[in-house]
Amino acid sequence: MKSLIVVHLLFSSLVFAGTARADAVDDLLVEYRGQGAGPFNASTGEAFWQRRFPSVDGVQRACTDCHTDDLKRSGRHAVTGKAIEPLAPSANAKRLSDRRQMEKWFKRNCKWTLGRECTPQEKGDLLFFLRNE
Numbered sequence: 001m002k003s004l005i006v007v008h009l010l011f012s013s014l015v016f017a018g019t020a021r022a023d024a025v026d027d028l029l030v031e032y033r034g035q036g037a038g039p040f041n042a043s044t045g046e047a048f049w050q051r052r053f054p055s056v057d058g059v060q061r062a063c064t065d066c067h068t069d070d071l072k073r074s075g076r077h078a079v080t081g082k083a084i085e086p087l088a089p090s091a092n093a094k095r096l097s098d099r100r101q102m103e104k105w106f107k108r109n110c111k112w113t114l115g116r117e118c119t120p121q122e123k124g125d126l127l128f129f130l131r132n133e
Helices: 002-034 042-050 099-114 120-130
Strands: none
Touching: 002 099, 002 120, 042 120, 099 120
16 A cells, blocks of 8 residues: 555656646746747757857857757756756756746856847747757
8 A cells, every 4th residue: 555655656746747847838938929939849949959159259159068969968068067967858857847947047058158148939949849858
């Protein structure tokens, strides 16, 4: 009986984690649509992820510089060398589960990589791509 309860609690927590992630992503996508963005496209998001952007210091940057091409692997910050946990929700259940954190990192990483904030369209396309990794 005890093991049945443990299995039920484990299953419930996994379902809740997936729901929290879906809710956080869906909430942001609704917000971006309200700002005039959409429809969103995972292929466009993936191309954006791979694209190299010229920065203000003349260095070409891409999301993959820190997060790697394989989102299921850990990355490393290009400047500080600090480890970055996998970005793929399939490899890291915490990813894409907190709306505030997603907005914080979009703002910081877009400014560093692109030299500007990402548009709602770019963020929506990226979320479409990332949520299925």
